[in-house]
Amino acid sequence: MKYLTEFRDGEVAQRMAREIHAVTTRPWKIMEVCGGQTHSIIKNGIDQMLPNGVDMGVEMIHGPGCPVCVTPLELIDKALAIAAQPGVIFCSFGDMLRVPGTDKDLFQIKGEGGDVRIVYSPLDAVELAAKNPDRQVVFFGVGFETTAPANAMSVHVAKRRGLKNFSVLVSHVLVPPAITAILGAPENKVQAFLLAGHVCSVMGYWEYPPLAERFRVPMVVTGFEPLDLLDGIRRTVLQLEQGSYEVENAYERVVNFEGNQPAQKLLAEVFEVTDRAWRGIGVIPKSGWRLSEAYREFDAEDRFQISGIRTVESPLCRAGDVLRGVIKPAECAAFGKQCTPRHPLGATMVSSEGACAAYYNYGRFLSAEELAKAVVSC
Amino acid sequence: MAKDLRVDVADSPSSTQGSPTRDFANWSCPLPLADYPSIVMGHGGGGKLGNELVEHLFLPAFRNPALENLGDAAALDLGSGRIAMSTDSFVVQPLFFPGGSIGELAVNGTVNDLAVSGATPKYLSASFILEEGFPLAQLAAIVESMAAAAKSAGVQIVTGDTKVVERGHGDGCYINTAGIGVLRNGVQVGPHRARPGDAILISGTIGDHGMAIMSVREGLEFESQIRSDCAALNGMIATVLDAAGGSVHAMRDPTRGGLASTLNEIAQASGVGIAIDEESLPVRPEVQSACELLGLDPVYVANEGKVVLFVDEEAADVVLDLLRGHPLGRNAARIGQVTAEHIGLLVARTAMGSNRVIPLQIGEQLPRIC
Numbered sequence: 001m002k003y004l005t006e007f008r009d010g011e012v013a014q015r016m017a018r019e020i021h022a023v024t025t026r027p028w029k030i031m032e033v034c035g036g037q038t039h040s041i042i043k044n045g046i047d048q049m050l051p052n053g054v055d056m057g058v059e060m061i062h063g064p065g066c067p068v069c070v071t072p073l074e075l076i077d078k079a080l081a082i083a084a085q086p087g088v089i090f091c092s093f094g095d096m097l098r099v100p101g102t103d104k105d106l107f108q109i110k111g112e113g114g115d116v117r118i119v120y121s122p123l124d125a126v127e128l129a130a131k132n133p134d135r136q137v138v139f140f141g142v143g144f145e146t147t148a149p150a151n152a153m154s155v156h157v158a159k160r161r162g163l164k165n166f167s168v169l170v171s172h173v174l175v176p177p178a179i180t181a182i183l184g185a186p187e188n189k190v191q192a193f194l195l196a197g198h199v200c201s202v203m204g205y206w207e208y209p210p211l212a213e214r215f216r217v218p219m220v221v222t223g224f225e226p227l228d229l230l231d232g233i234r235r236t237v238l239q240l241e242q243g244s245y246e247v248e249n250a251y252e253r254v255v256n257f258e259g260n261q262p263a264q265k266l267l268a269e270v271f272e273v274t275d276r277a278w279r280g281i282g283v284i285p286k287s288g289w290r291l292s293e294a295y296r297e298f299d300a301e302d303r304f305q306i307s308g309i310r311t312v313e314s315p316l317c318r319a320g321d322v323l324r325g326v327i328k329p330a331e332c333a334a335f336g337k338q339c340t341p342r343h344p345l346g347a348t349m350v351s352s353e354g355a356c357a358a359y360y361n362y363g364r365f366l367s368a369e370e371l372a373k374a375v376v377s378c
Numbered sequence: 379m380a381k382d383l384r385v386d387v388a389d390s391p392s393s394t395q396g397s398p399t400r401d402f403a404n405w406s407c408p409l410p411l412a413d414y415p416s417i418v419m420g421h422g423g424g425g426k427l428g429n430e431l432v433e434h435l436f437l438p439a440f441r442n443p444a445l446e447n448l449g450d451a452a453a454l455d456l457g458s459g460r461i462a463m464s465t466d467s468f469v470v471q472p473l474f475f476p477g478g479s480i481g482e483l484a485v486n487g488t489v490n491d492l493a494v495s496g497a498t499p500k501y502l503s504a505s506f507i508l509e510e511g512f513p514l515a516q517l518a519a520i521v522e523s524m525a526a527a528a529k530s531a532g533v534q535i536v537t538g539d540t541k542v543v544e545r546g547h548g549d550g551c552y553i554n555t556a557g558i559g560v561l562r563n564g565v566q567v568g569p570h571r572a573r574p575g576d577a578i579l580i581s582g583t584i585g586d587h588g589m590a591i592m593s594v595r596e597g598l599e600f601e602s603q604i605r606s607d608c609a610a611l612n613g614m615i616a617t618v619l620d621a622a623g624g625s626v627h628a629m630r631d632p633t634r635g636g637l638a639s640t641l642n643e644i645a646q647a648s649g650v651g652i653a654i655d656e657e658s659l660p661v662r663p664e665v666q667s668a669c670e671l672l673g674l675d676p677v678y679v680a681n682e683g684k685v686v687l688f689v690d691e692e693a694a695d696v697v698l699d700l701l702r703g704h705p706l707g708r709n710a711a712r713i714g715q716v717t718a719e720h721i722g723l724l725v726a727r728t729a730m731g732s733n734r735v736i737p738l739q740i741g742e743q744l745p746r747i748c
Contacts, residue, residue: 004666004670010729010731013729013730013731014731042734044728044730045733045734049730095673107741341740360737363725363733363734363735363737
């Protein structure tokens with residue numbers, strides 16, 4: 001398939017992996033920011049292809065870039081409360097439905113009679129609002145910069161069409177402040193970043209050179225296919241070995257420096273920067289977007305005054321440590337025991353982009369030796 | 379039914395127009411009851427309206443000697459030997475989709491369940507649960523598609539039932555079919571019979587049905603239309619079993635949950651490990667594209683016209699050629715093997731050369747945020 005198969009060539013991948021082995025002389029820790037990259041690394045076993053010696057190697061640390069995972073539990077509880085209200089049509093992307101709130105998830109709300117619908121675009125939710133003038137249609141707008149333009153467009157369109165029954169429950173978060181928080185933390189061990197390719201397709205990468213300069217860490221804009229990831233890692237390791245800290249673009253077929261200018265213009269009009277709580281991490285200053293004054297009337301939190309929510313996080317769950325790259329999923333005592341995709345204690349086990357779910361789903365409960373023994377020859 | 383299918387229109391609700399008698403013997407859909415263009419509660423009431431559905435719709439479409447007695451049960455001659463029985467209910471939405479309909483699914487689904495059990499499918503029952511207001515023309519189209527599917531699969535629909543539920547209590551039309559077939563001599567297949575060393579074959583591309591349904595249900599607009607693979611597999615399976623029946627240990631049609639669920643279930647039932655080569659899986663480019671777009675994995679997407687076979691290594695090439703020689707098996711492929719390692723687990727060799735476990739899904743696959 002065009003643009004896919006050529007980036008999944010096993011032989012080229014082996015060659016690139018050998019090149020990484022050849023240039024690596026010290027132990028390096030690289031964080032991939034985006035959950036989509038984590039998913040692809042674990043699915044394709046990219047981490048197993050990297051050097052892993054006693055005093056030299058490349059360790060991938062999984063970052064906080066899973067929108068489902070970092071959405072605060074309190075907001076999920078609010079979403080559940082709104083979705084349960086009679087007369088509401090609650091729209092969401094598919095993978096938010098199974099994320100547990102304190103007591104329930106959206107599937108349960110649906111089972112109990114709530115009108116919860118999966119949409120593929122927030123504009124579909126706007127259409128629903130236009131077709132159901134006697135119902136309140138709420139879209140659960142979570143995500144990083146990647147999903148923000150479509151969410152902004154939905155609000156923009158709703159305003160233009162004068163829809164009074166459409167609103168969004170917004171929890172947008174931003175990558176640069178998260179990177180700043182990780183690098184600024186005393187326990188930080190991340191030495192370089194693979195920047196999230198899709199976020200940069202919207203925002204460009206003009207925001208990152210000052211960060212690379214300030215913390216002296218190399219950053220490489222990276223895509224999601226196996227060869228994209230290996231190329232991103234290869235370029236990052238080369239910089240680390242040379243002691244340089246540039247921002248490079250290894251995803252040129254999608255990303256340019258300036259990014260998508262019309263999208264950025266729309267984002268600046270519809271949203272304004274705000275402090276945001278990140279699940280498992282806490283409040284990061286100026287790390288998110290909320291609706292700007294001109295669009296505040298579409299804010300579901302204002303429209304549905306939800307109060308009396310009691311949010312209780314599981315005491316066993318260490319999703320926060322996983323999201324900050326402090327531990328690997330399998331190092332959590334609850335991983336694969338009390339916490340499985342069927343009974344997730346935290347969002348990192350629910351979302352397909354969550355590091356814990358990626359580890360569990362692709363069999364990382366087996367040892368590397370056990371996985372390696374699973375020989376295929378046909 | 380022995381009596382003439384000539385119906386005196388004066389007795390029927392559709393008596394307000396036309397000639398005094400109407401010949402339904404050569405009736406063709408969709409015009410049995412012109413005065414009632416859609417289902418009313420009375421169609422399930424056991425009275426005249428229900429009888430008319432039987433006489434004017436089901437009987438002409440499914441006609442066969444066992445059905446025509448219209449008794450409380452069909453009397454069947456199965457000869458000697460062991461029989462297999464299976465049942466399945468069909469609730470798909472939309473009722474008509476590219477490549478098939480609920481009617482074809484209802485026939486082929488049960489036929490396939492019998493066929494993969496090593497039985498020759500013979501007779502089916504068909505029960506309809508209809509929602510008040512369901513258009514009769516649609517019911518007629520469904521019944522016609524069932525009749526055509528049964529004919530093509532070489533089975534007879536010999537008994538049935540119709541119930542009507544009030545508007546809002548159903549989804550238009552639900553169908554249950556049950557089927558019986560005669561088990562073949564000399565063939566011993568079952569999900570617990572896979573053994574280390576077996577080659578694993580699939581009869582064609584995966585994910586076609588699920589993505590066809592999703593593309594119409596979710597209103598996704600893809601450039602090329604994806605068609606369901608809905609088909610009766612008994613003919614192709616008979617070809618394989620006739621020639622190499624003793625070499626086939628397990629068969630299953632990977633419907634809901636897709637290939638991954640089927641292979642996981644067989645790994646667990648047989649107490650073996652299963653290793654597949656991801657690159658060998660046949661997937662249509664348009665199905666792969668749609669899956670990539672939605673963040674789905676085709677190994678979990680449903681099929682309705684494919685069979686997975688576990689066969690003796692020595693017979694694998696012969697069986698593969700047999701499959702490829704059949705119109706439904708042209709894209710058949712060898713996808714992996716059974717091993718004594720990692721018992722109960724399905725492990726895939728990726729294109730990168732690494733291995734990953736493919737677990738059972740908990741529920742439906744959900745499209746990702748980004």
